[in-house]
Amino acid sequence: MKIHSDSPLSKIDQLFNNLDQNLSKNQYIRLQFKLNGYKEKKLGQDQVIIETSLIDGQYSQTAILIGKAAELIKVYQNEKFINVNSMVIQLLQWKVAYLEKNKAYTIVIYEFQYIGSLDGEHECTQYNVDQNCQSQKKLRVTIKQHNTTNNNTSHQSYITNSIKKVKIENSSFIKESFIIDDNLLNISVLDNPANNKQSNQFKDYQQQQLIQQQELTKISVMYPNMKKWVLEGRIILKSEQLDFRCKKTDMISRYFKIIILDCEQEIIVGLFYEKALSKFFSVLQQGKVYTFKNGCIGQDKANGTKKITFNEYSIISESQNFAIPSAPQLNFSTLQEIETLQHNSIVDVVAVIQEIKQDSDSCKSFIVFDQTTRLSVKLWGAQYANINLQKGEIMVFKGLKFYNTNFKSLNSDHQTMIIQNHDLNEVKQLKSWLAGKNIDTIMKPNPDNSTIDLQQLDEFVIKLLNEGKTQQTSYKYIFGYIIELQENRNMYPCCPSLRCKSKMEEIPSRKTYRCKKCLTENPSPKFSFVLRVTIMDEFTNIKAVIFDDIAVKLLGITADQLRAMSHEDQRNIFLSKEFQQKKMKVQIQFQDYNGQIQPKYNVQDIVDIDYKELATQAFEMFDELDNLLNLSLVL
Ligand SMILES: [Zn+2]
Structure with a gap:
């Protein structure tokens, strides 16, 4: 904390002048200090005391505000909204008390006067009366x-x-x-x-x-909310200003991030919002070494990645320690090894781009493979907008986050970096393994035998159309999320004849139903589902129909049971069934809609899987995607 010589603050040791004589006696010498901290405590039934610290720029000393002083500080804090931590007060009536229990001195303040506000950082050491007042x-x-x-x-x-x-x-x-x-x-x-x-x-x-003595703190020993750390490191990545939505205000605001590398080649992410952004964005330069102090350290519980949220009081100064390395450590895993890791693990990867699925400013999604298997990679947000992806290109990633959901994927996160060094052995090995191979077919699952994704289904349908095979009926197993279950007109009165099962017509005049084909009548036929749904996966979506038995399996309830429910209960059933991931057997037929031949999907089976578990995973994934799009970052 820098306080100028003309600063209005007194020195802490003035409080302890003639301590032997003055201890526990009222003092009226007017001394001025800045306050730090505010803790309200109840003493007895109705007396309130406020714990705080007095600081003089060098030292801090604990103090208690009591009586009138406590009332007054409460007014400043709660009614005038003055930040106690920037307040300078003048002591009017006070004394030094010795607390036997704590074996420490404290200043009891009965009366004070508010002088003004003084901003600045707190780098004060606790005042030690015994060490500093040896004259006693x-x-x-x-x-x-x-x-x-x-x-x-x-x-x-x-x-x-x-x-x-x-x-x-x-x-x-x-x-x-x-x-x-x-x-x-x-x-x-x-x-x-x-x-x-x-x-x-x-x-x-x-x-x-x-x-x-100001010992440097290594990233490896940093922990959440650690105090008094000093980090020396090189900024190996500095982002542009990026958007995020502030949860408190629901406003889009800006931030930027840096990645700091320390002497042990460990990395930590630094985040700058609002005032910290204005103060540091133009100052910090990628490639330079700095010492960092006074930021809030956080850690992801799932994978241990650490970050520092800096504020406008953070202290960052350039350092001349050029010995700090400039490239982070890389610990590569093969894609197959990664597939067995826990959800949210952080990994380093060398892989080839096989297919680009999405290439927009907000998301780049592509399939990569290495010598072991394929995985999809998603880079989220505007910071990757300018990256030019090429099929067949070898990519080196540091710090991708592995989502171990049913759509296993690698995702960008704050600490993710794309490494440009292609002299790495892993890159050379992959390159020589690739030589002479056809990138399009390596590792691709055979779509005829296994469960396919919706894009592969799409490709299959287009192939049939191109080959003119629109008369044939095909079957495929797919994975997908069932969404948008049609809530109205999703059932019909069903002809009781097992061979017919046609829709019966209601005849209100005779309060009965009639089958036009069988010419039979029935006053209370069974109702049967014809449920239109949308099935989606990470790539695309299709419209499909689910008929009675399968719909019962999906909803856990028959059409007649559903009919008997209130509209609200019906709605709850549908809502609870949305976003479940299923393995489904789909029948593919083609139909002529006014001269246009289109595929028609009929779900013929839904494989029973642990709905609850998968739904949780699905929601978790959507949460995370939201998070990664910087929409839910909390300030
Ligand atoms: Zn019939």
Whole structure:
């Protein structure tokens, strides 16, 4: 915290002047401090005390506001909305109290006056009364001065209150005296004009010590909400300003991110929102080394990735430590190894682009493969808009997130980087393995035998159309999410004849139903489902029809049972069945709609799978996608 010499703040040690005489006695000396912290506590039945700290820019000292002072600070905090942490107050009536229980001094404030606000960072150390007020103890210090030419050893004695700051490395303690051997004394500073030069040296030494003592924190040992860390690292990636939706205000706002690499080649993401963005966006440069302080550390519980959210009070200064590496560590896994990993694992990948599925500004989706298998990759958000994807290109990714849902996929996240270094052994190996192979067919599942996705179904249908095979009926197994179950006109009165099962016509005048084909009548025929649905997967969607038995299997209820329910209950049933992922057997036929031949999909079987588990996974995935699109980032 930088406070100028004309700053209105007093020094913390002034509170402890003549401590022996003043302890527990009311003081009226007007001293000014900045406040830090606000904690309301109840004392007894109706007395409120406020715990806070007084700070002078260098030290902080705990304090309690009580009585009138507590009432007043509550007004400032709760009614005038003044940030307590920037308040400067003048003490009017106060005292120093010693808390036996805590073995510590605290300042009890009865009356104060609000002076104004002072912004700045808090880098204060806790004031230690015993260390800083040694004068109270009146120790005698004796410095033995050896004279090497003669054996006269002269002694010089000081009362400790004339000593400003002494670093004592070799001393002995006898009868309330320190005996310091001058020859062994490393550096001592006496408050004596003759020692001014030494004093300055000591200051330099202190400064140096301070820098060395300000131990650098490695990313590997950082933990959430860690205090007092200092990180030195290189910015190996700096994003443009990106959009996100602030959950509090529901407004689109901007942020930018950096990836910091430390001396151990570990990485951490740094995020800058609002004021931090304005302060640091133009200052920070990719490739440079900085020391970072005073940001909030967070960690993803699922995969351990760490991030720092910086604010406008964060301290970032350029560092000259050019020894910090410039490339992150890469620990590649094969795609097959990845498939066995837990949901949300973070992985590094070398793979070839086989198919580009989506290439828009908000999402790039493509299939990659390596020597082991295929997986789909999705890069989310505007930051990837300018990346030019090419079929057959070898990509190197650091920090993709693996979604172990039924659509296994690799997704970009804050820490994801596309690595440009193609001299890597893994790249060379993949390149030589690829030589002479047909990229289009490697690892592709055979669509005739296995479950296919909806895009493959589409390709299959187009192939049939092109070959003019529109008379034949085909069957395919697909995976998909059933969405948009048609809620109205989804059932019909069914002719009881098992061979007919046609729709019966209602004859209201005779309160009965009639089958036009069989010419039979029935006053209460069974109702049968003809449920139109949309089936979607990650690539596309199709419209399909589900007939009675399968619809009963899907909904867990017969058409007659559903009919008997209230509209609201019906709706709840449909809602609860949406977004379930199913394996389905689909019948494909072609129909002529006014001269246009179109495929008609009829779901002939739904394979019983754990609906609940899969629905949860599906929702989880949609949540995450939303998150990745920066729509749900919470400030
Ligand atoms: Zn009939």
